[in-house]
Amino acid sequence: MKIRRFNIIFEILLLTVLSYWVLKPLLVKGYFPMHDDTQPARIFEMAQALKEGQFPVRWVGDLGYGAGYPLFNFYAPLPYYIGALVYLTGLNAIYTAKITFGIGIILSALLMYFFLKKIAGRTAGMVGSIMYLYAPYHAVNIYVRGALGELYAYSFIPLLALGIYQLFSYNTKQNVRRGVLWGTMGLSGMILSHNILGMLGLIFLLLFIALIYIYLLVKKLNLKIMLPLGLIGIFSLMLTSFFWMPAVFEKQYTNVESVVRGGSNFSDHFVYPDQLWNSAWGYAGSAPARADGMSFMIGKFHLILTVISLFLYLMFFKRKNNSYGNVFLISAALFILSTFMMLQSSRFIWLLIPFFKYIQFPWRFLNFSLFFLVLSILYLFTFLKENQKKTLSALVIIFSILFYAKFFQPAMYITSTDADYISAANLTGKMSAISDEYLPVKFIKKNGQEIIDSHNALSSINARVDIDRFTYKEIAINSPESGEYISPFTFFPGWEAILDGKKTSVKETFGRISLSVPDGESKLTLKFTDTPVRKIANTISIFGIFLLVYVALFRVKFPL
Incomplete structure (x- = not known):
């Protein structure tokens, strides 16, 4: 037990050291620009x-041009919970953002390593982890993008795969329980880190389940493995329902459709296709045709090694003692599928599936292409023999760092x-303007507050905000006659008014909360x-937690 614990600690330290060139810019004093330059905010x-006691967090009070908006009702919150816990230790916002990125980077290396170690051994696992870590995308x-959510979702893909692998490779109830647990944590982590990659992770899981079901039917084999496989998807949806259900059913109250236009x-x-082999490195954005200012290359070293693996598979696929051949076949097929989804040739699929428009950028499939490529x-x-594996491992790790650092x-x-x-000033201005798609459609951004103040002034309504917390406001109102008071706060379902x-009752005016007030002095309380x-x-998520704990800790009789 002590030796095993020492080995795990050593492996974690070694991976952290080998991650140095990925982490190095985070250790430099100062910060750097990125596409999504709002992470500290x-x-x-x-x-x-x-700090105000809101959980799960849905509403932020300063963004939305100072009017507040339901950012974390729609924007995957997990990386920000992690970042917030770091910030609450007393660090400043910029250091916290860099540490949060660093945690996501280390997490991708560790989870990929522990998955690959299970299926290919310690040496191959170390190589695969480094190639996953140092992939150009x-x-x-x-x-380039500063895509904190995608970084974390990319990290959780191996954990989902580990859960699935354990279901098929260990014929014991304990390992089936572990498979359900790891798989659920992996898919839940993806959903809570990035809406789109979480959705794609679920689609890949459903596709895998469908293929396994067809295979078992054709071969007339036992279908019992389908239960724990299905539970990974069901438990994940239950655990994360507190996030995805409101995001799906309340999006019509926002301007989220704007993200799929223009x-x-x-x-x-x-x-x-040639951009996947070679495309110029840059720090601008994605653009129509070939006007892109960023790179989509998979990595030449990755692709060359994959071709060699394919050549070996075609030569030796009939070798009975090579169980990894099935892993190669599945991963190669899924690599081809995920890569195909990035190409113009797949456009008919995108048009057939309406919600695919929310993916926005087909090249997001690179996250999955890289995972399946490393497996291949x-x-x-x-x-190879063990000493040959170590030699090749050292060479691949060295060249990966040399080529990609x-x-x-x-x-x-x-x-x-x-x-x-x-x-x-920056929270209500520059930071708000970078991402404001979750504001109401009718929300007036330019001169909005001036318009509201003008309306209230015409009605001679004077209002003073005495308490201004994210989800609780107290406002003193003085009006010479009854009229409509328009508050400076964003309208969204869930806001209640106590006058x-x-x-x-409240209504929406210019995207803000408004209500009728009587003449004289009034006290208005707004609660989210x-x-x-x-x-x-929320109830489904709580129930899902209890179910998962029960499955993980107690002797649930999964059929094998």
Whole structure:
């Protein structure tokens, strides 16, 4: 037991050391620009919401141009919960953002290693983990796009795969329980880290279940394995229902459809096949045709090793003692599928499936292509003796770092302070403008507050906000006559108004909460509460937690 524990600690330390060139820019003083340059602000807002006792966090009060909006009702929250916990230790927002990125990077290496160690051994696992870590698109996600959610979702893909693998490789009830547990944690982590990759992870799981079902029927084999496989999907949806159910059923109250129009229409962002082999490195964005300012290359070293693995498979696929051949076949097929989905040739599929428009960028499938590609590469190691594996492992790790480390750097370093992200002016201005699709459709952004103030002034309504917390407001109102008061706060289902101790109805005006007020002095209280959908979703999540704990800890009689 002590030796095993020492080995695990050593493996974690070794992977952390080998991750140095990926982490290095995070250790440099200062910060760097990225496409989604709001991460310190979002982490700060999450921390403030937690400090106020909000959980699960849905509403932030400073973004949305100072009017607040339901950011984490729609935007996957897991990385920001992690970041908020770091921030609440007393670190500043920029350091916290860098640490949160670093945690996601290390997590991808560790989870990939522990998955691959199970299926291919310690040596091959170390190689696969490094190739997964140093893939060029991983650098794009971190230092070009600043896609914190995708970084974490990419990290959880191996955990989902580990759960599935354990179901098929260990014929004991204990390992079936572990398979359900790991698989559920992996898929749940993906869903809570990034809506789109979580959805795609679920689709890949359903596709895999369908193929296994067909295979078992054709071979007339026992279908009992279908139960724990299905439970991974069911438990994941239950655990994460507090997030995805409101996101699905309340999106009509927002301007979220704007993300699939204009420059984010998927038809403009298919990848050309040669771009997967070689495309110029850059820090701009994705654009129609070949005008892209960012790279979509898979990695030449990755592809060369995959071709060698394919050649070996075609030569030796009839070898009975090579069980990894099935893993290679499945991973190669899924690599081809996920790569195909990035190409213009797959457009008919995108048009057939309406919700695919929310993926926005077909090249997001690169996250899955890289995972399946690394699995394919490890077929090389099945032909080698242990000393040969170690030699090849060292060479592949060294060349991976030599070839790819140069991509893991930002466009530049800038001298930023927390005020650039979390000052009142920047939260309500620049940070709000970067991502405002979850505001109501009728929300007036430009001069909105001036319009509201003008309306209230015409009615001679004077209002003073005495308490302004994210989900609780107290407002003193003085009006010479009855009229309509328009508050400075965003309208969204769940806001309740109590006027002079009595609950009163609210409506939406200019995207803000408004209500009728009597003449004279009044005390208005606004509370953000759970809608029926949120209450049901929260209850399902709690029930899912109890079910998963029961399956994980007690002797559930899974049929084998």
